[in-house]
Amino acid sequence: MQLAGFNVLTDQHRPHLVGSHADPSEAEDRAAAHPRVLVVDDERILADTTAAILGRSGFRAKAVYDGFEALELMASFRPHYLLTDVMMPTMNGVELAIAITKMYPATKIMLFSGQAGINEILEDSKTQGFEFPLLAKPVHPSRLVEGLRTLGNI
């Protein structure tokens, strides 16, 4: 399915992993105005629309559809925020969140999930010493934006 206005956001051509970093100071300036968010969800429509909404709310957002894609993009995109689904095939959202916390500790992470049965996964991460805020799906877009902003102010 092709949705209007998504192409810019879904990152058609991926930046190379090496040598594509923008000048750090310039990046910081832009970040203040437009913090970057990486949206990860295997539900493509949800990932795309969420990125579109964040794009309209003052963020620079990219959507990817699984954890490995997200990890690949981290080095080049350098997001301030990670917003990830929990129940995904290949790598679940908590595994992704833990990996990113270890590699990029400054990244602020928010989980969002539509499933009640993720308690075990969350318990599991707690025993490993990791705890992430969780938004329950479905969430109204304005609350999602608000949630991310609040996370940024902590």
Next chain:
Amino acid sequence: MPLGKPDVQTAAAKDFLAAIIASSDDAIVSKDLNGIVSSWNAGASRIFGYEAQEMIGESILRLIPPDLHHEEDFILGKIRAGERIEHFETIRVRKNGERFPVSVTISPVRDGSGTIIGASKIARDISERLREDESRFRLAALVDSADDAIISKDLNGIITSWNNGARRLFGYQAAEIIGQPIFRLIPENLHHEEDEILRKLKSGEKIEHYETIRIHKSGESREVSVTISPIRNSHGQVIGASKIARDISDRKKVERMAVQAEKLATTGRMAAAIAHEINNPLASVLNLIYLARQDGLSNQEIRDYLSTAESELERVSHIARQTLGYYRDTGSPSQVYLKDLMENVLSVYRRKMLGQNIAVDTRYNDLRKISVRPGEIIQVFSNLISNAIDAMPRGGRLAVSTNHITKEDGDGLQVVIADTGHGIRRHNLAKVFEPFFTTKGNLGTGIGLWVARQLVERYGGQISISSSVEANDSGTTITIYLPFNGSGRNEHWAKAPESNMGVQ
């Protein structure tokens, strides 16, 4: 009376007596007052092992163990005094040296003038009887100390024995129940069971671990497992039955709780899967509507957002139709296609399987409806499908088929669920249907397959498993057979315990 006749009569009487002595099973021996043997019958030869010519003229002491030789002095003393010794139980020795128990009766023998000239001795080998007595006492002690109720009855169903276990289980004392019909213990609606039991017993069949309901003296019901065996007389004729009954009320209560818990667990798993299926498209719909309301969009863009929202809502309603219907299950059997139940279950897990790279291959050949409780069968299928998915974390193929098959005792449907997952090791395979056995660590409750088997067997069906852990050829196949005429049997089984719960 003419002369000479008394002599003839005496001679005839003597012959008659001799014949009796010769044919007696007991040893009949005579001896003089010095203990020297003067006659020896065939019974004596059989019991002691000596022929007549070996013993006549020999001392009776040969038959008495050396440590008991003093007995002979005592016996001879009594005989000399004209006394008789009856049923004296002692030990004697056979020719081969074997000591054995005997019961002897010794009487003085007198001549024509009344003078005591010796003794006749009748000895009976009682080793067999003592052995029987001993085993009978042992058995009686065993029966009395058993926790289980052990009851015997004749072929008219009249109780003939009653142990302590029976007293504890049913509340009656032996004295008040022996001689009473066994029907006193059987609930009225199950009286037909006794006819069936008696019929089987008369044909010599044994009934093992038959689970049913019995009535305590107080009128309360007890869930029991009974084993009934025919009792035969020495000619092999069935003359009655022994019945061992064990109280399984507690076990049944635990089983019912476990089944209930598993139902909840299955429901929980289904609910979690359903929540995921519904919440994701709902979240998309919220996003799409939000986007469609933004300023500065073209009509085309708005239409695109809204039509995507529409198709996401279609997805939600499809899932809701397919899944939430399960829980309307009223508990009474209805005519359904197994195919439809299987499709319902697959639709819940379809996305999960897609995400996990599991290809699904379905072949349905059940063109006939079957009478089942849909909720139960969905629970069984859901359990098996989710096991298959768990076994294939890195993808694979799930093959599901239904077929109409004909067996000796009627037609039914066969459902085969085969995965290409990691398989189950041989030593675990035998245990998968046992309660609380799991190969999934903390994630498994260990009763899914056990409950699946209970449910299938309630319909008079069967469930079996085969599995391979061989590299490149691993996987597990579950085969379920459900007979078309199975739900009738189910009725009694499923309802009896519940209705009795109220009484307790």
